[in-house]
Amino acid sequence: MPxxxxxDQRRIELVDATWRIIARLGIESATxxxxxxxxxxxxxxxxxxxxTKDDLLTFAFGHVFNRTNxxxxxxxxxxxxxAALRSFCVEVLPLDEERINEARIVIPFWQKAINDxxxxxxxxxxxxxxxxxMRQYLAEARQAGAVTTAVDDAALAGQxxxxxLGAQITAALAPEGQVELGLNGQLEGFLTLLAC
Amino acid sequence: MPxxxxxDQRRIELVDATWRIIARLGIESATxxxxxxxxxxxxxxxxxxxxTKDDLLTFAFGHVFNRTNxxxxxxxxxxxxxAALRSFCVEVLPLDEERINEARIVIPFWQKAINDxxxxxxxxxxxxxxxxxMRQYLAEARQAGAVTTAVDDAALAGQxxxxxLGAQITAALAPEGQVELGLNGQLEGFLTLLAC
DNA sequence: TTTTATTTTCTATAGTTGTAGAGAATACGG
DNA sequence: CCGTATTCTCTACAACTATAGAAAATAAAA
Numbered sequence: 001m002p003x004x005x006x007x008d009q010r011r012i013e014l015v016d017a018t019w020r021i022i023a024r025l026g027i028e029s030a031t032x033x034x035x036x037x038x039x040x041x042x043x044x045x046x047x048x049x050x051x052t053k054d055d056l057l058t059f060a061f062g063h064v065f066n067r068t069n070x071x072x073x074x075x076x077x078x079x080x081x082x083a084a085l086r087s088f089c090v091e092v093l094p095l096d097e098e099r100i101n102e103a104r105i106v107i108p109f110w111q112k113a114i115n116d117x118x119x120x121x122x123x124x125x126x127x128x129x130x131x132x133x134m135r136q137y138l139a140e141a142r143q144a145g146a147v148t149t150a151v152d153d154a155a156l157a158g159q160x161x162x163x164x165l166g167a168q169i170t171a172a173l174a175p176e177g178q179v180e181l182g183l184n185g186q187l188e189g190f191l192t193l194l195a196c
Numbered sequence: 197m198p199x200x201x202x203x204d205q206r207r208i209e210l211v212d213a214t215w216r217i218i219a220r221l222g223i224e225s226a227t228x229x230x231x232x233x234x235x236x237x238x239x240x241x242x243x244x245x246x247x248t249k250d251d252l253l254t255f256a257f258g259h260v261f262n263r264t265n266x267x268x269x270x271x272x273x274x275x276x277x278x279a280a281l282r283s284f285c286v287e288v289l290p291l292d293e294e295r296i297n298e299a300r301i302v303i304p305f306w307q308k309a310i311n312d313x314x315x316x317x318x319x320x321x322x323x324x325x326x327x328x329x330m331r332q333y334l335a336e337a338r339q340a341g342a343v344t345t346a347v348d349d350a351a352l353a354g355q356x357x358x359x360x361l362g363a364q365i366t367a368a369l370a371p372e373g374q375v376e377l378g379l380n381g382q383l384e385g386f387l388t389l390l391a392c
Numbered sequence: 393t394t395t396t397a398t399t400t401t402c403t404a405t406a407g408t409t410g411t412a413g414a415g416a417a418t419a420c421g422g
Numbered sequence: 423c424c425g426t427a428t429t430c431t432c433t434a435c436a437a438c439t440a441t442a443g444a445a446a447a448t449a450a451a452a
């Protein structure tokens with residue numbers, strides 16, 4: 001009989017508003033009031049959907065991870081070996097405005113995760129999955145002869161992962177408007193190193 | 197005639213206290229009161245040495261960068277080429293408790309730098325310097341025949357820098373007590389890749 | 393001991409934050 | 423048009439923050 005709201009969709013709306021605030025103004029400005037305003041509500045309206053701010057932030061961060069993982073799945077679908085590895089990395093690298101914004105989200109998340117085991121867990125779980133995926137692609141590429149280095153796949157995957165993480169820092173702290181950071185060249189260079 | 201305090205040394209003391217708070221409790225706990233307490237003073241005693249909290253934090257972050265750079269200079273002194281490059285990277289990698297603590301400092305710094313051009317500048321200036329140093333070592337190594345890859349030195353230095361930055365994230369978010377993250381193996385593997 | 397410039401403590405203030413909850417507004421079935 | 427379950431607004435509050443500045447404590451010279 002009353003107005004009916006899809007709670008799950010509302011939560012996504014609120015998380016998107018949070019995302020925009022953090023990307024535009026930084027996590028310090030992501031107060032409950034500011035988020036509510038951005039979403040078009042009054043401050044108290046968030047309560048029924050996220051009992052505490054921490055719930056909201058944790059959900060928001062998890063959502064960014066999920067979205068990235070879905071994008072990765074879409075881009076690498078049907079690919080294997082070196083091609084899949086390249087697509088994977090290209091999708092994670094902050095090469096356009098949208099993914100630079102994601103870097104501006106994930107860095108505050110890392111900072112919070114330092115003193116919050118639950119959040120650190122979210123990060124580690126995703127990274128474990130990424131490492132496994134990359135090792136898989138490396139093994140395929142090795143079988144296809146595209147990877148011949150004596151360095152083992154676990155080390156290579158670790159290098160690549162840290163390169164991807166470091167690229168988030170580099171991009172997020174680059175001067176406004178600077179698009180070319182050589183990240184694509186670094187990726188191609190790394191893939192070249194694997195075949196020798 | 198009155199008690200005399202070395203202002204510069206006092207500033208270092210306060211910055212060290214700040215450093216310890218951030219490493220132990222996180223930057224959210226680094227309030228003026230908490231820092232003063234850690235340094236053994238009452239809250240208002242910081243004022244004459246750092247007019248604002250932002251002054252204190254900016255100075256603290258700059259100090260960590262300087263300390264790292266001094267350590268690097270000490271370790272690479274008298275070295276060149278691949279050996280110097282290795283020493284450089286080993287000194288930056290978070291391989292022991294002290295340098296993992298530095299990772300716990302630098303990540304909050306990065307987060308603040310996202311929305312603070314002045315702090316971003318501090319980061320970029322150091323990174324530019326690091327890149328130049330690494331390119332120099334790579335050129336020397338190439339001349340000595342220890343680097344033979346077709347990938348150019350600028351890309352290699354960029355890869356290595358991002359690997360070092362990413363390693364800070366990996367180490368800072370690793371489960372407490374886990375020391376072995378394979379970072380040294382990754383570095384050795386990368387240096388191996390250069391000679392082929 | 394007295395003086396005095398400096399250092400430090402202590403209290404106060406204005407602002408911001410997350411959270412709580414009463415009440416108004418809403419929209420839909422009857 | 424009416425009743426009602428839900429949604430949202432609004433105000434309030436307690437906690438915490440950086441900062442300011444008056445007052446007290448300090449230590450060395452005279």
